[in-house]
Amino acid sequence: MKNLKMSIAAMLLLTLSFANGQEKEKMNHDHATMKMDHSKMMNMNSDAKAEAILNDYFNLKDALVADDTKKAAQEGSKLAASLKAFDASKYTAEEQKELADIIEDATEHAEHIAKSDIGHQREHFKTLSKDITDMVAITGTKNTLYQQFCPMYDKGSAWLSKSDEVRNPYYGSKMLKCGKVKETIN
Template identity: 55%
Template sequence: MSKLKSTLGVVAIAFITLTAVSCKDANKNEAPTPMVNQMHQETMTDSEAMAINSSQDSKAEVILKDYFNLKNALVGDDNAKAKDLGMALTQSLKSFDVSSYSDTKQSELKNIIIDATEHAEHISESDIAHQREHFKILSKDITDMVAITGTNKKLYEQFCPMYDGGSAWLSMEEDIKNPYYGSQMLNCGKVQREIN
């Protein structure tokens, strides 16, 4: 029996070491790939981020603000706050007006908004593990939305190779703060590309 415990202990240590090394390798500084000609090429400071560029849809910026607040709640392992912010994001998604976009873009945006709203609603009703599952798909929806609407902020698409076969999210900071693992593996991930 003690031989079994020793073997299990060694396996557990090996797994933890492998996980830490895998995550550390993913953190190696690779030059982020800039996204060309798909976004506005304007960079803003945090204080300027509150001022909405007249060519931008202020409702899209509100959605981004709510998304980043939700991401930060998940980084902080705060289930209750994430529920409240999921509801706030649901409301900002529902109030998004697509009428200023071309017919094709309107159709794409409507589909993105419907899907994102469903995931934000689930986040507002779930435990933190389930919130993180929905946040993965929500992050893809928000990234797709930004590809159409643009943004007046410099964003970073970040990637964690460990969560669910690899998962991305958006951040306003280059430093990695992982919303999928929170305090368990806070800095697991890397910047995949810059969006500006």
């Protein structure tokens, strides 16, 4: 009987502290949202098609990090398909023009990655990364991204990552951790 009382009390305490914690987290969250400026808030209505592009881009990046040409080629063609499926109609005329340009360029690079050896794949990945970064600047994304930079590859080359840990897609296993986080996006 005493045991039962104790456990009920413990449960109650746990529940209370849990609820309290959640409340706090929610408040923190609200606070964070409030701090964001208006344009970022608009971007928070994330664009599913842009997210799909980013997802393929990250898979491609991971394949290059792993020195896996075949996988990179497959991810390249997937990325080309998601790029083609992008719908810019909800953006302003000016953004649409910019996005069309970005998508056209990125598609070409993705298509080349789909049919090249690893050296070429990495060359194209460099320009592709610039395109995708410019795309995110317009579309926004729901995730925090890190722009990372390797000063050695082709006089300095950047890429995007979902993690702040550096895994170099330009050198792979040869220099896996070469580079640093240059910017945090979102």
